[in-house]
Amino acid sequence: MLSYHSAVVSSPEKTESTYTFLSPMKTKDLREKSLPEIEDLLRDTSKELVDLRIRKETGQLEKPHMIKSLRKEIARLETLIDEKREPINAGSDAGELSTLSALAKRAGVSHRKVRRALAKA
Numbered sequence: 067m068l069s070y071h072s073a074v075v076s077s078p079e080k081t082e083s084t085y086t087f088l089s090p091m092k093t094k095d096l097r098e099k100s101l102p103e104i105e106d107l108l109r110d111t112s113k114e115l116v117d118l119r120i121r122k123e124t125g126q127l128e129k130p131h132m133i134k135s136l137r138k139e140i141a142r143l144e145t146l147i148d149e150k151r152e153p154i155n156a157g158s159d160a161g162e163l164s165t166l167s168a169l170a171k172r173a174g175v176s177h178r179k180v181r182r183a184l185a186k187a
Contacts, residue, residue, distance in 0.1 A: 093142060097167070101150045108143040111136055149177060 096104060115136040121127040149166045170177040 093146070096142070096146055101147065104143055104146055104150070108140065108147065111139050111143060115140065 091107075096107075099107075115133065118127060118133050118136065122130060122133065127133075166177050166180055170180045173180060
């Protein structure tokens, strides 16, 4: 279940509107989610970023730092989606395919080190 925060924004016309933005989840918690759940989070976060950009252009955004944090959250989600989707040849004679995160877990290193090692090969 997603957790939402609400913020009240007052526009120049003195009307108030409420919008929500997703609180960033820890990467550890995101890794436990399934691929469709992560894709839904990415879609929601992208929509939220568009909304914040529109509010910024109209001068209604009180927390401009949220744009940067949403961009980082989107990058984190896209990285996790790539990790879960990407089958990698483990390099063994059996020709078995594995995911980047499974290889990293087996080797006891971060997925970035595995990706760098595969890129060099």
